[in-house]
Amino acid sequence: MQVDGRRKVYNEINVTPMLDLAYVLLVIFILMATAQVAGIKVDLPKASSAVSLAQPETIAITVSNDGQIFMDAYPVTISDLEVRLRNAKASNPNVPIVLKGDQAAQYGKVTEVLDLLRQLDLNKVGLVTGKPATGG
Template identity: 75%
Template structure:
């Protein structure tokens, strides 16, 4: 007769439930760690009216509905615009430009200004648009 009343001794241990528990705990830990980082609320300081010393000054070029070109609200011709932008590029090679064109302006005027910016190798150009419905 076998000792132990005919029962067979366990030779292996089933670790599947323990691994399932470990994976669930790992997922909970990851979710809680990322939620605590993203959920931090801070009262950010307010910037004064002083200009930032690290951000370069953006130049705004505007073309109104009659085709007149403005550089920072001052009327300029295309030749004067080129001269002023060359001077600004000499001071700051990474000069950012914002181009605003009236919706009724001739497309050719906008293309002339964009071509001028390409010739001067000014690559940081943003085109300003309005929000739909305005």
């Protein structure tokens, strides 16, 4: 920019756009840090009443509709699941377990997981169901 034939020297930096960006990043960070991990989305069967085993250090085991097994949202094989459950039982013998099976899941996979839990003598097991359908 020229004023009277001379160039005007800017000796200050405009930090307003940088502060705007910093505030937006701060808001995004806060939202992402407080968001809860939902885990694996499955279509749960409906039940008339649901019991909650929501406790700290609850292990969530999910069987998807294609038969894949997840432990706390991480895919595992049945042998990996056994090792991890043995380790969890060693640290807490009464560890609560929540089993979610997709409505279209292979019945054999869910039974296999339940049988493994029985073999390991893990008896605080809850089956997760969806809310009952309302209407008439």
